[in-house]
Amino acid sequence: MKLYDLDVSGNCYKVRLLASLANIELELVPVDLQSGAHKKPPLSELNPLQQVPVLQDGATVLRDSQAILVYLAGTYGGLAWWPAHARGQAEIVQWLSFAGNEVEHSLCAARLVQKFAAPLDKAAALAKVPKVLSVLDQHLKANDWLAMGRPTIADCAVYPYVALASEGGVSLEGYSHIAQWMARLEALPGYLPKP
Template identity: 45%
Template sequence: MKLYYHPLSGHAHRARLFLSLLKIDAELIEVDLATRAHKAPDFLKLNPFGQVPVLDDNGTFIADSNAILVYLAKKTAALDWLPEDPKGAAAVQRWLSLAAGEIAYGPCAARLVTVFGARFDADEVITRAHLILQHIEAELAGRRWIAADQPTIADVALYSYIARAPEGNVDRSAYSNVNAWLKRVEALAGFVAFQKTAIGIPEAA
């Protein structure tokens, strides 16, 4: 397998993290976003939307980070990571949708402002980030993982941008359940860290 990625993309980190958790030794191919390599004709053949990550599984190309998580879980028959029962599968899908929605428009967008210079209203996206963090904090009360009794791809999908939310000036210090959950993800066998930048505010302990 090959993974086209960028080390500062949280979407790409989701895919890289899950590959590592599954102990899949994929070739990492860095796409230079600064030179707009993701918009070059050759890359657009892999993903017409011009976004990382893209997974190449021996000629089968999967774009979109959450789609990659589902593909890998199905391909490896990793049932613990993606439950097959209707209730369990729906619980995971709910959080994948939130990762593509509230997380993307909250902590992800806040970080895009500071790390990549995106033209979002910083106050607005930081407020959105806190709203979803408050929700996740409440969901994690009395439980270890977000969608099931064990880690699933929902945890993988949420991890990266929440872990680096302080880079977008989103203070996580008030979210003890969230911070404890982050540490549990980081303790998983095969965990690989999301590259840090020096931008933003200090991370919560």
């Protein structure tokens, strides 16, 4: 099973993190974004959005880190990371959407500007950060994990860009519940250090 991957990408790291925690074997295929490899075949044919990560498992081809987490956990991770019942799945999807929207447009966007000079509005991204971190910190004040009272793909989806916040110029100081959650996740067997 191939993961078209970029080592510094937080979205790709979400997938590598789950694979490491859940002991799922992946063949990493590095994609050189700087030379535009994502805009040429085979990547552009596998993902018309011309982005990584992309997962290829036989005839199954998937884009979007959140979708890939669901597929890997549901197919290869047993019920630990993605439950069979809709209530638990919906609880997790709330956080997958949070990762793909709120986190992507704040912490991730700020990092893209600061680290990779992406043509995005860093001030607008940073303005969204306090609400994102407050919502997360408040949730973690009452819960050890994001969903279902145990580590799930919700944590794999949200953790990367929070852990990489300093690369976007964001301090996590004062968010003690987030810090404790990150330490819990980093202590899990199979944890893969952030890029």
